[in-house]
Structure formats: C-alpha cells, structure tokens
Amino acid sequence: xxxxxxxxxxxxxxxxxxHDAAAAVESAPAVVAVPVRKRPKPGxxxxxxxxxxxxxxxxxxxxxxxxAALAARLDVSEAALYRHFASKAQMxxxxxxxxxxxxxxxxxxxxxxETVARVQAQKMLTVLLQFAEKNPGMARVMVGDALVFENExxxxxxNQFFDRFxxxxxxxxxxxxDAAGSATPTVxxxxxxxxxxxxxxxxxxxxxxxxxxxxxxxxxDAALRMLAS
Numbered sequence: 001x002x003x004x005x006x007x008x009x010x011x012x013x014x015x016x017x018x019h020d021a022a023a024a025v026e027s028a029p030a031v032v033a034v035p036v037r038k039r040p041k042p043g044x045x046x047x048x049x050x051x052x053x054x055x056x057x058x059x060x061x062x063x064x065x066x067x068a069a070l071a072a073r074l075d076v077s078e079a080a081l082y083r084h085f086a087s088k089a090q091m092x093x094x095x096x097x098x099x100x101x102x103x104x105x106x107x108x109x110x111x112x113x114e115t116v117a118r119v120q121a122q123k124m125l126t127v128l129l130q131f132a133e134k135n136p137g138m139a140r141v142m143v144g145d146a147l148v149f150e151n152e153x154x155x156x157x158x159n160q161f162f163d164r165f166x167x168x169x170x171x172x173x174x175x176x177x178d179a180a181g182s183a184t185p186t187v188x189x190x191x192x193x194x195x196x197x198x199x200x201x202x203x204x205x206x207x208x209x210x211x212x213x214x215x216x217x218x219x220x221d222a223a224l225r226m227l228a229s
Contacts, residue, residue, distance in 0.1 A: 046084045048074065050094045057137030060211060064149045075081035086140040089151040095141050096157055103131055103161075107168055117176025118199050121192075121228040125200055128165065132204050136212045143205045148173055162197060192228070199227055 052073050054064050067088055071078045085091045106127040113118050132139040140146040142161070147154045170193040177185035203216040 014214065024226065031147070045080075046094075047085055049081060049091060052136035053091055053094060054135065057140045058212070065146075077195060087151075089154060090205055092141065092150055092154050092158070095138060096154065096161070099131075099142060100161055102127055104164070104168075106131070107165075110167075111172070117172045117174075117179065118228055120172040121176075121196060122224045124165070124172070125224060125228065126170060126217070126220065128200055129203055132207060133216050136149070136207075139204055139208045139212070139216070143208050144199065145208050164170065166193050166197040169196050196227055216219070 003055065049070070050084050053070055055178055056070065056073060067078050067081055070088075070091075074081075081091075085094070107124050110123045110127070114123060132142060134193050135219055137146075142158060144158055147158065162176045170189045173192050174189035182188050206214045207216040
C-alpha cells in the first residue's frame with residue numbers, strides 16, 4: 001500500500017478560499033519513483049511496484065500495461081512481481097486503495113473543520129480534482145481508462161468510490177438544504193450531489209483523455225460558485 005496521507009494544514013476560517021483545500025491535497029503524497037535497491041526492505045518492493053505502475057500510466061500510449069513491461073521497468077522478473085501481488089488486478093486494487101484512503105481522509109478533515117454545507121461541497125470537489133491533477137496516473141484509474149482491459153471488479157470498485165463520494169456530498173448538502181428551510185431537502189440534496197459528481201467525473205475524463213493537458217482545476221473557483229451555491 002502506498003503511504004497514507006498526512007493531516008492537512010487547512011484553515012477553515014476562510015470558507016470561500018480553497019487554499020486550505022490545496023494545502024490538504026499538497027499534504028497527500030504524490031506517486032514519486034523510489035530508487036530501486038538491490039535488497040529492498042520488507043514491503044518496500046511492493047510500494048515500488050505500485051509507484052512504477054502509476055508512473056507508467058502517465059506515459060503517452062499507455063493503453064494497456066503488461067506485467068512483462070512493468071517487470072522490465074523495475075529490472076526484475078515477472079515471477080518477482082507475483083511474489084508481492086497474486087495478479088495484475090491486485091496491483092490495480094492497490095492503486096485504488098491508495099486513491100480511496102487519500103481522498104476520503106481529506107474529505108473527513110473537511111467535515112471536521114468546516115461547518116458550512118456549501119463550502120464543504122466546494123472543498124470536497126476541490127480536493128478530489130487536485131488529487132487527480134497531482135497524480136495523473138491515478139486519474140486514468142479513476143475514470144476507468146486504465147481498467148478497460150482489466151478485471152471488471154476493478155471498474156465496479158471505482159464506481160463504488162464515486163458513489164461514496166456522491167453520498168458524502170448528499171450528506172453535506174442535505175444539511176444545507178435543511179438550514180435554508182427547503183421543503184424538500186433530500187430531493188434538493190440528491191439532485192445537486194448528482195450534478196456535482198457528474199461535473200467532477202467530466203473534469204477527470206477531460207484531464208485524462210487530453211493527455212493531461214487540460215487541468216481539472218481550470219476555472220474551478222468560478223465553476224464551484226455556480227454549481228455549489
């Protein structure tokens with residue numbers, strides 16, 4: 001498993017300023033190559049494999065990464081890979097687990113530090129998109145492009161990730177609708193959460209399919225003011 005994100009240094013006193021969200025994402029570890037050791041410490045080789053896989057996903061033309069190519073990049077045998085992972089699908093599950101833990105740790109911090117529902121939703125969208133921007137290879141996993149030829153359970157798990165993200169949005173937005181005196185707070189929150197999730201997924205897809213040229217955070221402040229108001 002890749003390193004767990006450290007607590008963020010966010011400042012909730014400025015609800016419309018997403019610098020705290022940016023700082024939170026900055027505290028999440030990027031996927032950076034670790035020098036290969038002749039005798040890796042216990043668990044270190046597993047991390048190297050995942051980091052290398054994520055880095056390979058950032059390269060042009062990385063439609064399908066084979067275990068042979070991954071082993072060659074690490075300068076080990078394919079058998080060495082399978083000493084740490086039972087299958088390539090398990091390697092992708094390791095990346096998905098890193099995405100889940102990183103993003104939802106940051107979202108939990110937002111819930112703890114921010115009391116305004118609208119601002120919670122804005123910051124949740126911000127940390128999701130900034131995490132993907134910081135980890136382009138992970139963005140391809142998140143939108144499913146890297147999983148097309150892999151085990152279908154991987155796509156199902158990534159779909160569950162976005163369902164959970166939408167649920168977190170609904171939780172925040174329903175509280176805001178209640179506070180605003182809405183006659184149908186659940187309906188309002190469900191509709192807005194669905195729109196926000198679709199916006200986030202669309203931004204991630206554009207980022208991944210543009211070869212990482214279109215930033216997912218482009219004009220984000222203005223967009224969030226319109227969507228999460």
